[in-house]
Amino acid sequence: MQLDYFLLVAAALFCIGVYGLVTSRNVIRVLMSIELMLNAVNLNLMAFSNYLDPVGVKGQVFAVFVISIAAAEAAVGLAIVLSIYRNRDTVDMEQFNLLKW
Amino acid sequence: MTPILAQTSWLIPLYPLLGALLTVPWSPAVIRRTGPRPAGYVNILTTFIAFTHSLLAFIAFWGKSSPQFFFAPWLHVANLDLTIPIEASAITLGACVLITSLNLLAQVYAVGYLEMDWGWARFYALMALFEAGMCALVLCNSLFFSYMLLEILTLGTYLLVGLWYNQSLVVTGARDAFLTKRVGDLVLLMAVLAIYPLSNTWDFRELAVWAQTAAVDPTLITVICIALIAGPMSKCAQFPLHLWLDEAMEGALPSTILRNSVVVATGIWVLVKLEPVISLSSTASAFTIAVGAVTALGATLISAAQIDIKRILSYLSSAYMGLMFIAVGAHQPETALLLTLTYALAMATLVMACGSVIQNVITQDVTQMGGLWSRRPITALAMMTGAAGLIGLPPLGGFWATLSLVSGLWDSHRGLLVAVVLIVNWVAAFSLARMVGLIFAGQTQQMTVRAPEPLWLLVMPMAISGGFTLHLPLILIQLGLLPVWAEVSKDMALLLTWSSILGATLGTLLYVNRVVENPAKLVQKPVQNLLAYDFYTPKLYRSTFVFGVDLLSKAADWLDRYVVDGLVNAVGLASIFGGETLKYGNTGRLQFYALTIAFGVALLGVLMSWQYLAALF
Numbered sequence: 025m026q027l028d029y030f031l032l033v034a035a036a037l038f039c040i041g042v043y044g045l046v047t048s049r050n051v052i053r054v055l056m057s058i059e060l061m062l063n064a065v066n067l068n069l070m071a072f073s074n075y076l077d078p079v080g081v082k083g084q085v086f087a088v089f090v091i092s093i094a095a096a097e098a099a100v101g102l103a104i105v106l107s108i109y110r111n112r113d114t115v116d117m118e119q120f121n122l123l124k125w
Numbered sequence: 126m127t128p129i130l131a132q133t134s135w136l137i138p139l140y141p142l143l144g145a146l147l148t149v150p151w152s153p154a155v156i157r158r159t160g161p162r163p164a165g166y167v168n169i170l171t172t173f174i175a176f177t178h179s180l181l182a183f184i185a186f187w188g189k190s191s192p193q194f195f196f197a198p199w200l201h202v203a204n205l206d207l208t209i210p211i212e213a214s215a216i217t218l219g220a221c222v223l224i225t226s227l228n229l230l231a232q233v234y235a236v237g238y239l240e241m242d243w244g245w246a247r248f249y250a251l252m253a254l255f256e257a258g259m260c261a262l263v264l265c266n267s268l269f270f271s272y273m274l275l276e277i278l279t280l281g282t283y284l285l286v287g288l289w290y291n292q293s294l295v296v297t298g299a300r301d302a303f304l305t306k307r308v309g310d311l312v313l314l315m316a317v318l319a320i321y322p323l324s325n326t327w328d329f330r331e332l333a334v335w336a337q338t339a340a341v342d343p344t345l346i347t348v349i350c351i352a353l354i355a356g357p358m359s360k361c362a363q364f365p366l367h368l369w370l371d372e373a374m375e376g377a378l379p380s381t382i383l384r385n386s387v388v389v390a391t392g393i394w395v396l397v398k399l400e401p402v403i404s405l406s407s408t409a410s411a412f413t414i415a416v417g418a419v420t421a422l423g424a425t426l427i428s429a430a431q432i433d434i435k436r437i438l439s440y441l442s443s444a445y446m447g448l449m450f451i452a453v454g455a456h457q458p459e460t461a462l463l464l465t466l467t468y469a470l471a472m473a474t475l476v477m478a479c480g481s482v483i484q485n486v487i488t489q490d491v492t493q494m495g496g497l498w499s500r501r502p503i504t505a506l507a508m509m510t511g512a513a514g515l516i517g518l519p520p521l522g523g524f525w526a527t528l529s530l531v532s533g534l535w536d537s538h539r540g541l542l543v544a545v546v547l548i549v550n551w552v553a554a555f556s557l558a559r560m561v562g563l564i565f566a567g568q569t570q571q572m573t574v575r576a577p578e579p580l581w582l583l584v585m586p587m588a589i590s591g592g593f594t595l596h597l598p599l600i601l602i603q604l605g606l607l608p609v610w611a612e613v614s615k616d617m618a619l620l621l622t623w624s625s626i627l628g629a630t631l632g633t634l635l636y637v638n639r640v641v642e643n644p645a646k647l648v649q650k651p652v653q654n655l656l657a658y659d660f661y662t663p664k665l666y667r668s669t670f671v672f673g674v675d676l677l678s679k680a681a682d683w684l685d686r687y688v689v690d691g692l693v694n695a696v697g698l699a700s701i702f703g704g705e706t707l708k709y710g711n712t713g714r715l716q717f718y719a720l721t722i723a724f725g726v727a728l729l730g731v732l733m734s735w736q737y738l739a740a741l742f
Binding site for chain 1: 708
């Protein structure tokens with residue numbers, strides 16, 4: 025078990041998150057992809073704090089903050105999605121293109 | 126009194142110029158109530174003053190060999206000193222007398238001729254401009270200022286030919302007159318500019334002095350001389366720049382008097398002044414002779430085939446200018462000047478008589494005229510006087526001038542040219558006899574049944590001019606210009622006389638006695654048409670120069686419109702196209718923006734960590 029593997033897994037997870045974020049048509053899945061990316065970040069923070077800073081564990085504290093902020097952001101995000109849904113009657117990302125050229 | 130007049134001879138061109146300015150108020154747009162006539166009277170007055178002045182100054186100068194020079198500063202920049210040199214001598218003032226007297230006659234003539242016309246202000250202003258320009262040309266002693274004056278006269282020709290501009294043929298004629306003369310002037314300008322570095326002067330006298338000892342590249346001086354000749358070539362309506370004079374016959378007749386007799390001779394004046402320079406190159410002299418000979422032969426033949434009375438005379442003008450070209454080319458400048466004098470008087474008489482016929486016969490077609498002799502004796506006599514004075518018929522002026530030309534040519538062993546001059550004289554005599562015969566002899570036709578002599582205003586100048594033509598030998602004797610009879614080449618005199626008599630007799634037999642039913646059928650139709658249509662010169666122009674320039678300008682226009690403009694427009698279009706296309710990058714989808722950001726970040730990340738990544742592989 026080395027630091028590199030953790031970082032690679034986190035990077036892979038982040039990439040999957042980005043992929044999901046870009047390709048999903050469902051807004052909920054986009055939010056879920058954002059959660060994936062945040063988790064990849066958390067994984068990074070945990071790995072670094074474990075391997076590089078085992079005494080201070082500052083990364084773990086950051087991770088706690090990130091989790092809480094992620095929860096808050098998911099709440100706000102879902103609220104926005106709900107309000108859009110009430111207006112447009114859909115959660116398809118392709119329909120929200122009022123600003124196109 | 127007279128010395129003052131002689132010293133102020135530079136004032137002569139200013140009188141008619143003043144007259145030209147004074148006519149302007151009588152343009153129909155300014156003074157409407159009095160009519161246009163005062164414009165003419167004012168101009169006749171100023172012309173008369175100019176005439177008197179030049180006559181008195183001429184008398185003062187006659188017999189004195191030394192000319193007087195005056196210098197008027199014009200412009201001095203850097204190393205170039207443009208001072209106007211004015212030469213007052215017997216010759217220049219004599220030319221002024223000729224110009225002002227002919228203009229006086231033409232202006233009095235115009236009072237009668239243009240009685241039914243409203244455009245007096247314009248007409249008289251332009252006639253006065255011509256008079257001023259020509260007086261200035263003969264007085265000024267500089268190639269540069271001669272060129273300037275020639276250009277002003279070119280513009281004057283354009284305006285004067287285009288007097289009645291509501292006629293389409295007048296418009297095209299004025300256009301051709303301007304462009305053809307302009308081409309010659311422009312080539313002359315090239316030579317004027319090219320001769321300065323060689324001679325460092327534009328003064329005619331200094332040019333002559335320079336030419337005596339000049340050692341220049343023969344090719345260079347040949348090219349310059351031919352360009353110098355090109356200016357007078359277009360001015361004097363020489364082949365191949367002769368069509369304009371034909372078309373200029375669309376203008377008002379009183380201006381034709383001046384044009385045919387004097388204006389076309391302005392080119393000869395410059396050519397005579399340039400004779401010392403031209404004699405530097407034998408090729409240029411030969412060129413002058415060739416142009417003159419071809420024009421003289423061609424134009425007399427054409428003139429014999431015309432049916433338009435004014436055009437018969439216009440081609441004779443070209444022909445006689447051609448004879449003067451021969452004289453200059455054969456290094457006989459004095460002969461050229463003498464010929465100009467005799468020609469100008471005779472031609473003025475001819476054109477005035479011709480106008481007197483046109484004025485109440487209305488048609489200009491000589492084949493529709495006839496039988497005018499009994500009712501138009503003065504006109505007939507004037508026309509015959511003019512004709513006899515023009516061709517080499519002793520004892521009138523034209524004989525002495527032509528004789529001097531022929532003897533000079535014979536003395537310099539140019540037998541071929543002697544033959545050319547004799548043939549030209551022969552055909553010219555035939556052509557004039559044909560004209561006189563068609564107009565005055567035979568049966569009256571519909572157009573000539575009722576044709577009285579015109580108003581005295583037309584008859585008087587015509588008669589005076591005819592009188593001067595008749596008295597010219599006496600005037601020449603008085604001035605000592607006639608050769609002593611003992612020195613005259615009798616053979617040449619006989620040949621010349623016989624050629625005139627034969628030509629005139631042939632014309633008389635054919636057109637007065639009508640020995641042949643229809644003389645026009647004597648010549649084959651193609652040849653007849655070739656001459657009648659002036660060797661198809663308009664077609665020639667149109668298929669060569671006009672076609673080439675037209676094609677070139679269309680090509681240039683196309684290039685400008687589509688290539689130059691297109692290139693600039695392409696830049697604008699590319700920007701528009703770029704904007705129009707790139708805007709589709711703004712898809713309006715949040716996810717696409719996220720993708721772009723992700724790509725951007727990835728790209729920047731790769732770029733920034735490139736050195737570390739390279740170390741990995």
